[in-house]
Amino acid sequence: MKTKAEVVIIGGGAAGTSIAYNLAKRGITDVVLLEEKYVPFGGTGRCAAQFRLQFGSVENCKLGLLSVSQFDTLGEETGYGDLEIIKHGYILTSYEQESLEIQRKNVELQKSLGIDSYILDAKQSKEVVPYLSTEGLVGGSYCTGEGHINPMKMVYAYKKGATDRGVEFNDYTKVIGIDVEGGKVKAVRTNKGTISTSCVVCAAGESSKYIGRMVGVRIPVEPAKRQILATEPVEYIKAPMIYSFKHGTFITQVPNGNFLMGSSEPNVRLGEVDFTPTWDFLERMAKLGIEQVPMFAHLRVIRQWAGQYGIAPDDSVILGRVPQVEGFHVACGCTKATMFAGAIGTLVAEEIADLETSLPMEWYSIERFEQGRLIKDPAIL
Amino acid sequence: MNFTEVAVIGGGPAGLSAARSAAEAGANVTIFDRNSRLGGQLIKQTHRFFGSEKEYAGERGIRIAGILEEGVTAERITIKRNTTVLGIYEDGVITFSENGRYDKITAEKVIIATGASEKQILFENNDLPGVYGAGAVQTLMNLYGVLPGSRVLMVGAGNIGLIVSYQLLQAGVHVEAVIEASYKIGGYLVHASKLRRYGVPILTRTSIKAAVGEEEVEGAIISNVDKDFNFIEGTERQLDVDTILLATGLSPLNELIVNVGCKQRYIPELGGMTALRDESLETTVPGVYVAGDVASIEEASSAILEGIIAGTSAAIEMGFISEKAHRDREEAILRLNALRAGETGRKIREGMKKALTEREKSNVV
Numbered sequence A: 001m002k003t004k005a006e007v008v009i010i011g012g013g014a015a016g017t018s019i020a021y022n023l024a025k026r027g028i029t030d031v032v033l034l035e036e037k038y039v040p041f042g043g044t045g046r047c048a049a050q051f052r053l054q055f056g057s058v059e060n061c062k063l064g065l066l067s068v069s070q071f072d073t074l075g076e077e078t079g080y081g082d083l084e085i086i087k088h089g090y091i092l093t094s095y096e097q098e099s100l101e102i103q104r105k106n107v108e109l110q111k112s113l114g115i116d117s118y119i120l121d122a123k124q125s126k127e128v129v130p131y132l133s134t135e136g137l138v139g140g141s142y143c144t145g146e147g148h149i150n151p152m153k154m155v156y157a158y159k160k161g162a163t164d165r166g167v168e169f170n171d172y173t174k175v176i177g178i179d180v181e182g183g184k185v186k187a188v189r190t191n192k193g194t195i196s197t198s199c200v201v202c203a204a205g206e207s208s209k210y211i212g213r214m215v216g217v218r219i220p221v222e223p224a225k226r227q228i229l230a231t232e233p234v235e236y237i238k239a240p241m242i243y244s245f246k247h248g249t250f251i252t253q254v255p256n257g258n259f260l261m262g263s264s265e266p267n268v269r270l271g272e273v274d275f276t277p278t279w280d281f282l283e284r285m286a287k288l289g290i291e292q293v294p295m296f297a298h299l300r301v302i303r304q305w306a307g308q309y310g311i312a313p314d315d316s317v318i319l320g321r322v323p324q325v326e327g328f329h330v331a332c333g334c335t336k337a338t339m340f341a342g343a344i345g346t347l348v349a350e351e352i353a354d355l356e357t358s359l360p361m362e363w364y365s366i367e368r369f370e371q372g373r374l375i376k377d378p379a380i381l
Numbered sequence B: 001m002n003f004t005e006v007a008v009i010g011g012g013p014a015g016l017s018a019a020r021s022a023a024e025a026g027a028n029v030t031i032f033d034r035n036s037r038l039g040g041q042l043i044k045q046t047h048r049f050f051g052s053e054k055e056y057a058g059e060r061g062i063r064i065a066g067i068l069e070e071g072v073t074a075e076r077i078t079i080k081r082n083t084t085v086l087g088i089y090e091d092g093v094i095t096f097s098e099n100g101r102y103d104k105i106t107a108e109k110v111i112i113a114t115g116a117s118e119k120q121i122l123f124e125n126n127d128l129p130g131v132y133g134a135g136a137v138q139t140l141m142n143l144y145g146v147l148p149g150s151r152v153l154m155v156g157a158g159n160i161g162l163i164v165s166y167q168l169l170q171a172g173v174h175v176e177a178v179i180e181a182s183y184k185i186g187g188y189l190v191h192a193s194k195l196r197r198y199g200v201p202i203l204t205r206t207s208i209k210a211a212v213g214e215e216e217v218e219g220a221i222i223s224n225v226d227k228d229f230n231f232i233e234g235t236e237r238q239l240d241v242d243t244i245l246l247a248t249g250l251s252p253l254n255e256l257i258v259n260v261g262c263k264q265r266y267i268p269e270l271g272g273m274t275a276l277r278d279e280s281l282e283t284t285v286p287g288v289y290v291a292g293d294v295a296s297i298e299e300a301s302s303a304i305l306e307g308i309i310a311g312t313s314a315a316i317e318m319g320f321i322s323e324k325a326h327r328d329r330e331e332a333i334l335r336l337n338a339l340r341a342g343e344t345g346r347k348i349r350e351g352m353k354k355a356l357t358e359r360e361k362s363n364v365v
Helices: A014-025 A058-078 A097-112 A122-128 A151-164 A205-214 A279-292 A294-298 A341-352 A367-371 B013-025 B040-044 B061-070 B134-144 B159-170 B189-197 B255-260 B300-317 B323-339 B346-355 B358-364
Strands: A007-010 A031-034 A090-094 A117-121 A139-143 A168-170 A175-181 A184-190 A193-196 A200-202 A222-231 A241-244 A249-253 A259-263 A301-311 A318-321 A328-332 B002-009 B029-032 B077-080 B083-088 B094-098 B101-112 B116-118 B131-133 B151-155 B174-180 B202-204 B206-212 B219-224 B237-239 B243-246 B250-252 B264-267 B272-275 B288-290
Touching: A007 A014, A014 A031, A014 A151, A014 A328, A014 A341, A058 A097, A058 A151, A058 A341, A090 A097, A090 A122, A097 A117, A097 A139, A117 A122, A122 A139, A151 A168, A151 A341, A175 A205, A200 A205, A205 A222, A205 A301, A205 A328, A222 A279, A249 A279, A259 A279, A279 A294, A279 A301, A318 A341, A328 A341, B002 B013, B002 B300, B013 B029, B013 B040, B013 B061, B013 B077, B013 B101, B013 B300, B013 B323, B029 B083, B040 B061, B040 B134, B061 B300, B083 B255, B101 B255, B101 B300, B116 B134, B131 B134, B134 B159, B134 B243, B151 B159, B151 B206, B159 B174, B159 B189, B174 B206, B189 B202, B250 B272, B264 B346, B288 B300, B300 B323
Parallel strands: A007 A031, A007 A200, A031 A168, A090 A241, A200 A328, B002 B029, B002 B101, B029 B077, B101 B288, B131 B243, B151 B174, B151 B243, B174 B202
Antiparallel strands: A090 A139, A117 A139, A175 A184, A184 A193, A222 A259, A222 A301, A241 A249, A249 A259, A318 A328, B083 B094, B094 B101, B116 B250, B206 B219, B219 B237, B264 B272
16 A cells, blocks of 8 residues: 555545546546445445436536536446446426425426426326326426436446556555644555545545544534335336435336335434344335335345435535645535536546636535535435 | 244254254244245255164155154144245344245244255356256256256266266266366265266366356366366366256355354355354354254254254253253254264364354363
């Protein structure tokens, strides 16, 4: 392992690997990435493999657009190859006129930003998702520019692109301290040695708060368990992800035919990283799934796993410089690191390289919490 | 929620004897088995067993399955056939699918006796139709009366490879050769001799390099290997076979052990990843026991004895204390040690040293 580097990235998920690649692409190749387990052990490797554009805030819509434009070329650009990108779209379902009105406003916003989304009634919804139950359904919003990406392949592509340009990746390397002198980052200490550096990026996802504490910065991201069920594979139909605010669930079919589904967890214990699956999720999710897609009653669940969300006060990403410590940057995807990986990597790399950033960094800055500028997005589960 | 005092997962030789022992001691027991017929791998074993009479020597496996099944007819035993245990969760809840219906249960003690699965080895085209596990073919033939093909290459000269090869001959299938990467035949020579009398070559220091064929197996390329199991160039030859059977060992079916969070260790002598346990076969998760092939890859006779040890130990721990339970437990421990004595048991004894939890090791010394 190097003992000196221009930039040290902590975390080998979508955010960290994308930053590594985007730095290297901009000529900053004296970079070391540290991963406590392996790439991608955490949220990225456990997510539902989707990216979307239908958000209810300018900040998130812009992040989505910037990311998707990167995904489109990433496989080729890095020489990795196919990333299984399938733009099957999302349908955000509504079961009340009132919530459909909110969606109508979101669609207006999305259209003004160049996102091609529109409102469907119940009958049209059924046309785009033939297996969706229309019982109680009022309609939904739909967009075809979003969909599936294989998150494993995505991080492997980033890793390949970065290591081909000279970035060093270290698995099973745990950060045990960060040295700060005179308000400036000096070194990162790990279980495998110390790396002198003046620039550290914390891309540690749900574990970011622990890294923040090492430099005396409170990163307001709490880990929270989320789980996914996978069914046996059946014939693949290119239908949109079903995203329901009423049920608090998402349901999607991945290209090899398995359905994945997950839900928000009202009673989950915040604050602890916990990968233990529970039977009550299995039962609850199965019921919520069958309610929306009745044919699930005939499908077997073959797997269940748990990952972590990183819950931020406004459920949105935290990116960029931290004012208290010079040379300390955060890149917390806050549950959306996979879908926003392209943008996270681009913006943080641009900032470190002192380039003009593609989007205003103050939108995503950690300072927004103190300054009361939260990202207000009504389209997040 | 449903409740049982002892949940026994797996109705093979270990599970059945565990269930019987725990029930005889006084516990209410539920056996879960994913098949419609109890007995595990015994039900396809049409050959006679060796060993001492107490471990049913001279009996055919299928008969032993019957004897063990008669032992679990007590009222205290509930048998759930066609029932797959899906998971054991953090809070102790066991989920299962019984005839396709989901349900759950909790138990005071859990005995995991899930057995083993056949090891797949790496070679080109090893996923072609016509490549089988040897044990799977034994099931096909002896249980369902289905032949796997007409010309067979057997990979592995352990007991399973030798016995299944002989049974193939009995069923009229041509066995082209038995190959073995090691320098010697692993199984009993009495089985090997039978094959040789039929003219079947047993080629040691030989392994499979590739399966040949587009849609299905049309041949096999074998090659000599050196003492480090590297292929020796120039020794490749193609055999005209339509079936390749792998008898290359078993590995413990340890999914539930992982699931329940038992501490594990990789112990090659016992077949791979396996749970640490104490002399009672209790794992590092209190109240969870292992018995049979899931604990260590051995013979059915050892599995039966391990079942008795786990079943009686669990019952005694629960307060079902009787002279008989203690006696059965002690006797099973002695008989198991006797089975593992001598040269043939050396490997298992070495493995057991690694598998015992620290507490037990200090007791042994």
